[in-house]
Amino acid sequence: MNRRLTDAVESVRSAAERHADTGDRAAEFPVEAVSAMRATGVLGLPVPTDHGGLGGSVSDVVDVTLALGRVDMSVAMIFGMHCQQVLVVAKHGGQRLVDQVLPDIAAGEVYLASVTTEPGTGGHLLTSDSTTTLLDGGAVRIDREAPIVTGGRHADAFLVTVRAPDAQSPAQVSLVYAARDQVQADVCGGWDPLGMRATESVAMRLTGSVPAHQVIGADSYRRIATTMLAPVAHIVWSAAWLGTAVGAYGRVVRHVRDPAGRRQFDPSSDLLLHRLAATRARLDVVHALLRHTVRVFESGVDVAAGPVQMLLNTLKTQSADDCFSAAHELVELTGMRHGYLPDSSLGLERAFRDLRSASLNYGNDRLRLASGALALMDAGVHLA
């Protein structure tokens, strides 16, 4: 990160930190942190420079997501998933669409939400039961229910998976960019979950029509989903989870070294040192896996190839399990007062609840099924 970006991220991080507890309690979107992203240009990080953005790579997005996760996992998820959507538009949108929307995103005017969940398919990206209709003049009519839209109430635009306009099966899917003023965006359900509360991921129904040039990847959606949408989701989610676990770990270490903490912990205790080392090892392993996966993703290999898909799935399942385990171990290490009570300044209780969602956020079980099938196709075990 260069100096300008570091300062910008610091201002977002500080806004996120100030409001993390209230956002968590009220299950409300982090308006202040996202306003800071708008004002500092961070929201336009992945927009290419020729469209006025910071031209950030996936690696840059990971750096910022990690930094934000240290103070608030909801903010990190919101930022990471916005960037995922923007990267898809920038790479796969038609010229007219990118010229129309990227400058506004770069200027901080558009928080772009992802609409991929469906009542019938969960978060599965490759099928859709929704209906779209091709209207005269080429416009596309959307009618889409979505049980979970991260930050949906506050989004300025949506990137929506829908059944392709001329589809003969639910496996023919398209991606549609819809600005808030182009569609009726009704919130039709509340949000009162265990964790990730400030993502305010409400249920929505989107209806309306958009011009045909706002359809992305009419013929190539499957490739976009397997080489961009899902891989970047796994990468930014892992960064948000790792950031959260790392932030919690850092606060515990600082506490143990405090004069007050030293009354509770004996810093030379074998048990304490072993536990700190074991949890630190989890963080180092996930970090290494995350950085390796990003390098492979950015190296220009065929991301659709089985070994790369398995690596991306492993990143998701492994970081979900290990980051939650790290939070669990920190709760165990610090005990009832600092590990379990919500008013502890260590924030472990919130990190624990937030990270519990990781394995469920596109279910680890479903992803392992896919990886298992791919593993059977690779008897040569080609490691990516």
Add this chain to the structure above:
Amino acid sequence: MNDEFLSLLRPFLRYAGDRPIRAETPLRDLGLDSMRTIELLFAIEETYEVIVPDGMLTDATFETTGSLWAALEQLCAPTLDRNAR
């Protein structure tokens, strides 16, 4: 492509219904996901008594009915030719 091949294929294509399966239709659009791909692979290997080598287990092989048939022809051309349409 012959009828035996098409009737072997159809149970793995949950969105094909009763519609004719054309050589150029993407198999993924007809519902062949990664789990069904592996099941289809085993069915092909058992039915035609072949082993599909690692190098052929690519997205390109399972892209369309036609590409899968072409791969199968490479592996066991003489047997298939008997019933080819």
